[in-house]
Amino acid sequence: MDLLSDVLATARTGTPASGMFVRHGTWGRRYPHIDGAGFHVVLQGSCWLTRPGVEPLALGAGDAVFLPRGIAHDLLDQLDSPITETAGPGDIRLIEGPGAAATLLCGSYHLAVDRTHPLLTELPEVVHAPARLGTHPALRAAVELLAAELTDAGPGSDAAIPPLLDLLLLYLLRAHLAEAATSSGWAAAVADADISRSLRAIHDDPAHGWTVESLGATAGLSRAAFARRFAELVGEPPLTYLTRWRMLTAARLLRDTDHPLATVARRSGYGSEYAFGKAFKRAFGTAPGRYRAAGTPVLVAGAS
Template structure:
């Protein structure tokens, strides 16, 4: 069981969006909050990312900037340049001019609008992955493939781009967690064999009535050791995470399938539809049927 892939699958909704933008200095573009995660890749030239608070960040060729929660920010050719445009559907992708040229690949992922996964919740608002020699070669490869498909569409491009965008998201997160492997939090959870074993058990069988002793046995450690290490890395007790994962799984099944509620309840560990509906409404503020109908309306994301 791949915990990272499972977590992303549970909160992904809709289709990812991407586009290539060409700007000539001076230029400035504002990116409003999006209902998901966003990214930028500098393909040519350079620019600066300017957050609402904090110092501007210089971006060079090959750099990836990832916004796990779609935070508002500006991209400008220079910290002194004014913002003259706002990202919106249908805007021009190419603006000509006499100044230095910058080419950007920008994209966004629609994520669950009501509940996220704690793995993403703990990430910083902005993740910068500079393009340094020998650093994250797989990420660089998928960036090059994606840029080629966007720049020169060919037969099969419409099928290739969504898959490449999904791969890019996973590679960005993998690169970040690998760099943070010695830190606390979810990066530590992936590196801790006992915690990882419990996460796999919960993800593989959310319908099972797990107890702490059973999870400790699966991890090969004592209950006290599991409780301590799980709290340090995941940020909550094992059974609390079990409930969270059941609800995330249920929300995905409600969005993506027509599974009857009674069957869905059993798949996520509830013996009755009533007990499941009560737990789901406590977590999401909507009854399961209401949530299913509400999620039929896709969000519109501008890149």
């Protein structure tokens, strides 16, 4: 799997939720903090996204926003509009009235906090993918397909909507990585062809006995040049990241499979259960067997 697919497969858990909301005239909708990641797509009309201490964000038709840490926020038709409702179970999907209509596609994802990759934790609180002609066509296509299923559900809609929501998340993150590729951090690391090759090697085979030299060779760089560039972009040395990914791989195997601990240890790059158990407990604060038996908490990425 490629890096972004791996990151999402490790962090995503549970079933995503979504709904379409139509509001006419003056309206204001409050979204409390959630233990998950939220998103909004403006399908028709316009609105404002506001949160305390931050400049309001104007959203137009086709704009999408992703909130990876589920922060509290408001959506309003105008900045001086009153809050007329709070998002929650049993929401009214259509409120008719005079004035222009705003149609919003809103939803949430569950992310497991203890399996969250730094690519997700370094995301801004609000990821904005504005609708610009010719940009992010895959994201637009996913939005249109999802809106069609929610507007006019046909046979198989219950099966179609969850994977479409997963595609929406993927394309939102792709859009952000593409927009932020010239900055620093993981967006720049993914865009860097040399460092990206080394990351792919780690993700393709985390159990391999990688060294800084061998990873540098996959990147086509000398040991020193590779170690320096990797640390600058990824934020930690290559072997530290290798250990991090091995532990995330192990956590996913413990969650998703019934493989014996010896198999999980071997596939995570450890030659013995004892060495694996020590490394896992250092990373997660509990032994692998207890982690598997207890299950994993479902919380927002990067939340404390």
